[in-house]
Amino acid sequence: MTREDVLARRERRGEILAQIERLQTQIQDIDRWLEAVALIAPDDFLADVLPPNPSSKENADRASVWRQAVEDALGVAERGMLPRDLAAYIRDHGSVEAREKINRNPNGLYNMLARMLDEGLAAKVGDKFYSPALLSKLTESGEINEDAYSDSATGTKAIFIKAFEHHGMMSPKSLMEILRSDPEVGPKLKANPQYGYSTLARLVRQGLLIKEGSIYKLPLKENEPSSVGSLDGSDAELEEEESGLPAFLR
Known part of the structure; x- marks a missing residue:
């Protein structure tokens, strides 16, 4: 085994994670479409087309754990949070289930953030995420630009x-x-x-x-002469x- 082997395997792992994230996003998009169809289509039309999905409750429970974890983190924040800040909060203060999920599949956090943005349950300015209430408060006080683009972590x-x-x-x-x-x-x-x-x-x-x-x-x-003119x-x-x-x- 060489150093190149390790690097190649690590790179491959990153590619697989990216593929998983893309597939999860596609599944979520399809699920939303199917949910919309279920609301508007007649029952007799759906009888054989959309049979009950045994994993639907499991998926809902899994999503609710992520949602609650993100809502809890954004709910106590006084400033915008980067994804890494949210992940750190969940690891330190989240439920047992949430801590297990963030350690096992960190990409689930990004998926839930995207869904909550779509649903208006979270807001994003710059690289930071906010609860709608906090965003409104910072916007009214004029602090939102300075907070959203804070240079504390970027240099x-x-x-x-x-x-x-x-x-x-x-x-x-x-x-x-x-x-x-x-x-x-x-x-x-x-x-x-x-x-x-x-x-x-x-x-x-x-x-x-x-x-x-x-x-x-x-x-x-000190001792530096002042300059004149522009x-x-x-x-x-x-x-x-x-x-x-x-x-x-x-």
């Missing part, structure tokens, strides 16, 4: 700081143009342009950036850009 904060270290002081427009090509930040900016401005505001609040007029820069280090175009360009910024960044 986004470091990417922003490195951009300033490399390019110096910048206007938001210049920064966003640079970061659009970043493989981690770029997709987030495309999905939600407000994300970049929220991150800038958070970095200023944390003292990691300084805002002077229409530009942002890193705090001066490195990102004329004052007129900055004023024009500033007028289009969200109010909390002006």
